[in-house]
Amino acid sequence: MEKWIGKVAIVTGASAGIGEGIVKSLAKSGIHVVGLARRSEKVDEYVQQLGKTPGTIYSHKCDVSDLQSVKEAFKWIEEKFGFIHILINNAGVAYKMQILDEADVTEKIDSILKTNVSGLVYCTREAVRLMKKADDYGMIVNVGSIVGHNIPFRPNSLNMYAPSKYAVTAVSEVLRQELINQNNQKIRVTNLSPGHVRTDMATPSNVDPDEYYATKSVLMPEDVALTINFLLETPVHVNISQLTIKPVGEQF
Ligand SMILES: NC(=O)c1ccc[n+]([C@@H]2O[C@H](COP(=O)([O-])OP(=O)(O)OC[C@H]3O[C@@H](n4cnc5c(N)ncnc54)[C@H](OP(=O)(O)O)[C@@H]3O)[C@@H](O)[C@H]2O)c1
Incomplete structure (x- = not known):
């Protein structure tokens, strides 16, 4: 991780779960991290508990599904740092529903697509602009999902979530190609x-999490954070364009 010490990373969806794990891990490696989330106060809370880290953690309020909010956040980042090196597009939402529910689910459908797809693209456009200003090596990691590659039989929960993750898979490859087209090797x-x-x-909201997970194969946010470290540690001429991580024993 040495080559990234002192560099600047942006993590979206930093207030909880996987994003929180990634923010903490990057900061422990000496990278300065801006954690973006609507509940940015949650980032401040865990930073206070964590104490001093080799890289500094900053929080900023941002709703990635709102273009103005994204532009405002990246303006703040540009004013503070001038440029950035790493973007982890992690913010995402999921809802328990079906596309064919009789109740009106259009708001949830829009929320999934605006957050998981458009928001990722808005943040990427701003981040690449600031990476180019750095004229240094940069890395973008889009947190997709295994349901962005195959659809298991789960008709109650996949709704527009799986399609949004298929879009993340596709957007990632399109971005890689556009960067090549711009002769950007960095x-x-x-x-x-x-x-x-x-x-x-x-x-699920109605379960005791310890009981629920006692018999399940599951990853922890720290495992995903470790995978990001692995990506960052690869030589700069290596682009792992797709990486799947499953808990041992996961059946799908
Ligand atoms: N957990 C899994 O099994 C799993 C598996 C594969 C992929 N993923 C993906 O991993 C990513 C993180 O999910 P998680 O499991 O860590 O979920 P989580 O604990 O619910 O955290 C989601 C994060 O996304 C943020 N977020 C949601 N909407 C946002 C918006 N409009 N603007 C900014 N931030 C927003 C939330 O922050 P605020 O609410 O504070 O804005 C929160 O920090 C998602 O993209 C998810 O699809 C999760």
């Missing part, structure tokens, strides 16, 4: 597809 793009990770998103 910014790498990875679509990182985790299986089941123990977070609020993946845990």
Whole structure:
């Protein structure tokens, strides 16, 4: 991780779950991290508990599904740092519903697409602009999902979530190609597809989480953070364009 010490990373969806794990891990490696989330106060809370880290953690309020909010956040980042080196597009939402529900689910459908797809693209456009200003090596990791590659039989929960993750898979490759087309050899793009990770998103609200997970194969947010470290540690001429991480025993 030495080559990234002192560099600047942006992590979206930093207030909980996988994003929180990534923020903490990057900061422990000496990278300065800006954690973006709507509940940015949650980032401040865990930073206070964590104490001093080799890299400094900053929080900033940002709703990635709102273009103005993204532009404002990256303006703040540009004013503070001038440029950046790493973007982890992690913010995402999921809802328990079906596309064909009789109740009106259009708001949820829009929320999934605006957050998981458009928001990722808005943040990437701003981040690449600031990576180019750095004229240094850069890395973008899009947190997709294994359901962005195959659809298991789960008609109650996949709704527009799985299609949004297929879009993340496709956007990642399109970005890689556009960067090549711009003759940019410095910014790498990875679509990182985790299986089941123990977070609020993946845990039903009506269960005791310890009991629920006692018999399940599941990753922890720290495992995903470790995978990001692995990506960052690869030589700069290596672009792992797709990486899947599953807990041992995951059946899908
Ligand atoms: N958990 C799994 O099993 C699993 C598996 C594969 C992939 N993933 C993906 O991993 C990513 C993180 O999920 P998680 O499991 O860590 O879920 P989580 O615990 O629910 O965390 C989701 C994060 O996304 C943020 N977020 C949601 N909407 C946002 C918006 N409009 N603007 C900014 N931030 C927003 C939330 O922050 P605020 O609410 O504070 O804004 C929160 O920090 C998602 O992209 C998810 O699809 C999860």
